[in-house]
Amino acid sequence: MAGKRNRNRPDQNGVHRGAFKRNKKKIYATQTVCGICGKPVDFNLKYPHPLSPCIDHIIPIAKGGHPSDLDNLQLAHWTCNRQKSDKLVARSDVKVQEVISNRVLPQSMDWRNFRKIQAEAERNESKAISEQKQSENKEKAKLKQRVML
Numbered sequence: 001m002a003g004k005r006n007r008n009r010p011d012q013n014g015v016h017r018g019a020f021k022r023n024k025k026k027i028y029a030t031q032t033v034c035g036i037c038g039k040p041v042d043f044n045l046k047y048p049h050p051l052s053p054c055i056d057h058i059i060p061i062a063k064g065g066h067p068s069d070l071d072n073l074q075l076a077h078w079t080c081n082r083q084k085s086d087k088l089v090a091r092s093d094v095k096v097q098e099v100i101s102n103r104v105l106p107q108s109m110d111w112r113n114f115r116k117i118q119a120e121a122e123r124n125e126s127k128a129i130s131e132q133k134q135s136e137n138k139e140k141a142k143l144k145q146r147v148m149l
């Protein structure tokens with residue numbers, strides 16, 4: 001999945017790739033602080049160190065941001081950039097969950113109460129059955145009485 005997405009990312013493919021690489025070099029040469037948290041970036045740290053430098057798209061490409069324009073790129077810590085995209089993902093996940101919870105009601109059910117509710121339902125059902133039997137018996141008794149009379 002991830003590989004597929006990366007291949008489709010315009011900044012890593014095709015016309016924007018060259019511009020992105022050039023602007024990345026420019027940013028690494030001119031910027032020193034993370035555009036997301038505002039703290040200094042240590043260029044000696046290398047990926048996958050969480051504080052290693054990376055290029056952040058100020059407006060994410062997925063949100064219509066430019067893939068390679070210098071104005072849409074900034075220096076960032078890898079982890080800050082990651083958290084930013086996680087937040088974007090989390091926000092869209094919430095929407096999906098809202099839709100699901102409206103449709104799939106059992107997921108929102110309190111299963112600790114389920115047995116209680118079920119037991120109550122069964123009790124009510126057996127009560128209804130015994131009441132029905134009782135009234136049936138009464139009917140039978142009435143019929144018997146009529147026959148006897």
Ligand SMILES: [Zn+2]
Nearest residue numbers: 034037077080
């Ligand atoms: Zn940062």
